[in-house]
Amino acid sequence: MADPLPEALGPLLREARARLVAAGVGDPALDARLIVEHFSGTTRTQAIADPERTIDSNAIAAIDAALGRRAGGEPVHRILGYREFYGLRLSLSPETLEPRPDTETLVEAVLPFVKAMAAREGTCRILDLGTGTGAIALALLSAVPAATATGVDISAGALATAARNAGELGLGGRFTTVQSDWFEKVSGRYHVIAANPPYIPTRDIGNLQDEVRDFDPRLALDGGVDGLNPYRIIAAEAARFLEAESRIAVEIGHTQRDEVTDIFKAAGYASVAALRDLGGNDRVLVFQWG
């Protein structure tokens, strides 16, 4: 059994880190800091300025349990219950994918268009297909006060989390949710459709990192036999829900650029942009309709 954790903040952080190092965790210093700060309600500045500060026993017990979970392989943001995305704190639930920094590339890709549409038309209607935590829609709404968004997901649990996130961020008045199998229950027309659909081929799910395979919902990962099924459905049906001069932007797996481009071009869309993520991988494709 591990030694009891120290009560003073500085030594507590050091011991937390040592436990995660011993467990072989990838970024032990960062994860130890996130866990200690979250459960003790302290900040990085306090750890530097006041390392002798005493942490109460309830917080120590919570940190102890959280370190055990992290050492056992649970992703740190699942333990904290939230993840930052585009500067927004988004709550997670078992039904939601953890939003990833790569997906911020999609937000950046359509943001200028959303801003321009809102300036020209007084609004910009956004449809976020497979919204999960609401990450993409809420990031765009937070940046463009005149925009509105509809978040679609097949998972009722994900939509409940997205609606809660919208409310907590003060964006609930401009965000609605629709439980739907892609476009089945969707109505209206939109200036922007954004989607980060499941795109992992079914046979590759077993080879994903443990933290992804065991903790992100399978519904958020599995894109069918070749990983491209959701793109085929979206490309075939989106036109009926798009305004003239609109945009559709999709996140892709890093090897899928040509295949997904072909799917959208064959359905009548024109390619507008292809963007790479911070790691230099192909990540986002933007198409125009009309």
Ligand SMILES: C[S@@+](CC[C@H](N)C(=O)[O-])C[C@H]1O[C@@H](n2cnc3c(N)ncnc32)[C@H](O)[C@@H]1O
């Ligand atoms: C890769 S996750 C993306 C979540 C979020 N948009 C993000 O970027 O973090 C894909 C999402 O699509 C949803 N989904 C899967 N199949 C769907 C379907 N047939 N219709 C609607 N949503 C679906 C999943 O529940 C999941 O929330």
